[in-house]
Amino acid sequence: MPAPAPHQPMPLRWFTPGGEVRLCGHATLATAHVLFTEIGLRTPRIAFSTLSGTLSVTRLEQPNTYQMNFPVDKPxxxxxxxxxxxxxxxxxxxxxxxxxxxxxxxxxxxxxxxxxxxxxxxxxxxxxxxxxxxxxxxxxxxxxxxxxxxxxxxxxxxxxxxxxxxxxxxxxxxxxxxxxxxxxxxxxxxxxxxxxxxxxxxxxxxxxxxxxxxx
The missing domain is CATH 3.10.310.10 (Diaminopimelate Epimerase; Chain A, domain 1)
Known part of the structure; x- marks a missing residue:
């Protein structure tokens, strides 16, 4: 997997057994975790370019704990x-x-x-x-x-x-x-x-x- 370009969001898409979806929190969390812990990304925050716009995930001080930043969806x-x-x-x-x-x-x-x-x-x-x-x-x-x-x-x-x-x-x-x-x-x-x-x-x-x- 290539490292993301500096200051450029990494493209991210999600697919279920029934098709592509516009937003998926669990898979975003898993992707960020792998990039941080397995790929060795050293920045405290990673941004993704998605069908829901730019999303970000920040690595927190507690081990294996992350904060995702998503757009609000008002009922x-x-x-x-x-x-x-x-x-x-x-x-x-x-x-x-x-x-x-x-x-x-x-x-x-x-x-x-x-x-x-x-x-x-x-x-x-x-x-x-x-x-x-x-x-x-x-x-x-x-x-x-x-x-x-x-x-x-x-x-x-x-x-x-x-x-x-x-x-x-x-x-x-x-x-x-x-x-x-x-x-x-x-x-x-x-x-x-x-x-x-x-x-x-x-x-x-x-x-x-x-x-x-x-x-």
Missing amino acids: AATPVPDALPAAIGLPWQAVYKGSDDFLVILAHEEELRSLNPRMDLLQAVDARGVIVSAPGTKDDFVSRCFYPRYGIPEDPVTGSAHTLLTPYWAAQLGKDVLTARQLSAREGILQCTLAQDRVLLQGQAVTYLRGMIFL
Whole structure:
């Protein structure tokens, strides 16, 4: 992999089993981690040129800890898609739309943990995916993210979803720094900061596999 030119963002694209997406937090974090720890990039910050504009990842003092700087995605009022009520199967508080995803708000974390959506109906929703969120019992908010249209029934941890979740919960809770938990099977914890038109997401990454490919 060639080293990035000084002061020039490195091109970055993301592909799921169902196609290319405009933003992917987990893969951005992993890419930056590899560049810093495996390739040996010595700068404290790296910038990427993407379909969502210029993104940056900063290496923090705590080992294997990084802060990603993404554009904010503000939730907007929206008509409810016909397939959504039956797909979710639970009463909700509100439904919003971001640039790519629908956001469904439930009243309680327990409802979100028990949620068993119908993937066949979620595939009929005209969006990248559906985020379902609720206030947390120990965290500021919790969420689950479903992307069956892109070959991902439920995503383990979704950085891009938190660019939509963070401004919503910041407004609801009256604070700009929040702790979030994604309630997938393996769960994930993120620190989210709303900074005007940007969302800062802090998380950790570790290298778990190294290999070689011969061409």
